[in-house]
Amino acid sequence: MATAHRDWLGLKAELPRKRRTQLTLLSFLLPLGLWCVVSYVPWIWHPLVRITSPGEVDYFTEDLDVPRGDFTSECAKARAAGQTLPEGVRVNPVYLPPPHAVARAFVTAFQTPPRLPNEPWLHQSLGHSIRTIVWGFVASSLLGLPLGILCGTYRFAARLQEPFIEFFRYLPAPAFGALCVAVLGIDDAPKVAIIFVGTFFQQVLVISNTVRKVDPALIEASQTLGARGWKLVRRVIIPASVSDIYTDMRILLGWAWTYLIVAEVVGTMSGITYFINQQARYRNFDNVYAAIAMIGIIGFSSDLFLAWLGSVLFPWKRKSRGTSGIAKHSLSTSASPSLEATVQTP
């Protein structure tokens, strides 16, 4: 160990590219492996017994799941009474389907027609969810971006707006659910409104904070070159902060996803939440897991895409490329203590 003094854990330097890829893969394979072990190794967990042949135990029927304790005591009773012994295999509860069942559900969930004639297909549910998110986020950004930039640029605007917004962001968005329904009806409008409320106030504070961090020396330099007023905002302050604002927006979009589930139970339940609920009611837990994983995959892959897009849009930032941009771009500022909890999507 002393002879080959290598920085295996990456204490001082970034790990080699190949090792990084391996570790990324492993970070997904480890939980998946754990799931496989619990699902496929019969003596690990498997707290239930599924009856394959009821024998002469009167309340046992085929495919019934009973706790292992009950099964052994029934077996003992049957043996004592000289009856035919029941038979069964150890299984996990129905709410923990094995990986292959969930993997299969990824395909079959899309192919299975809905049980009721007016229910949406899965792809329609997903589309509905994505539409809700996009509208909520776009509406929030249309207002939040300009206001955030204004507050970040001029202290006057910041003093005028931020104290109230700071107060308002502590009001939890779901609390407005009933109000939104009363005002906006039971369809999509209140859902979009919930996502708006959940995103907007944080957005203004986070963006104004980012804009405020623009190097004052750059502003001074531009002033000595004749920039002033709106030109100064448009040609210096916005471009100087745009790549950090972009990173903020990526994080905020991930956040909007977490408000989605709340938004979708407001009024008439809709979208992916409706699908998950229905499938849970039918006890199709493989479909439930598949749907939850789909949210994760959509969120994660759209973030990866946006990260790549960012490196194309902002070539001067290419030194610090990729998702690590989020880590470098610290959000632990006064405006966003709760942002640290923003792991991409559930």
Place this chain on the structure above:
Amino acid sequence: MSARTSDPEAYLRQPAGVAERFERIRQRPVILSVRHLSKDFESDGHRRPVFEGLTLDIHRREFICAIGPSGCGKSTLARIVAGLDEASGGEVLLDGALVTGPGPDRGMVFQGYTLFPWLTVKANVMFGLEMGGQAPAIAEQEARQWLDMVGLGKFENAYPHELSGGMKQRVAIARALANGPRILIMDEPFGALDAQTRAQMQGYLLQIWRKVDVTILFITHDLDEAAYLSDRILVMGANPGRVVEFIENPVPRPRSAEQFQSPEFLALKRRLEEHIHPPMEVEEVDLLPMVKLTHADDEVE
């Protein structure tokens, strides 16, 4: 030589060509006029003066270096002239007009380069021209000329982070000069560069200054730099900041590194040393109350 350098007035004796040159400079119009300028700043509820009663005139195409101990307010002076800070009293006149804020007639080069990282080198140089309402095509053409002048024509499409410190500062100089400022204010522009690059940059700057109609106010704490570059040296003192002496540099132009050993240069340097490091300020270093932690026979001196 020792007889001449020990003469405290030696720096005042100018070779004939130099005296004649200063006579010509004095005939030129005054570009920048600083009148009874003072600056206070507040700390813990007390008003502390940074400097007071600064008065000086700078003539067209003069190269002025300002030196002084830290805290004398030389950078603050530069920032007030640039319009980035407000004076507490007095006034700054540029071509007779009162300076009220930053503007393109006073270019500034900062120690930290301050290039716009999202713009290419060429777009950085074009920035001021576009702010002045110049058409993009003309601005681009002019930017190219300026980049060629500082020897960076090949890097016009590079981004600032791809350049070395010296190259960045050359772009910053081109960017400031492209605007056609009346005066170029440089606040310790080469302070962040290594000694070799700094010497190179000083050479570049003198070449550029010869070719361009611009007056330079150059803030530095490097006495050699001031003696090498300047026409006149504004020596400032601290507590409170004030003008101690405005020295006419007796070293003939054109300047070269060989002059560092010339009697004029040495006399000037000696005078500057006296101002910046007065002899009585050098105190004996107190002995530290430290127990010896090595073996008795382990002396390093």
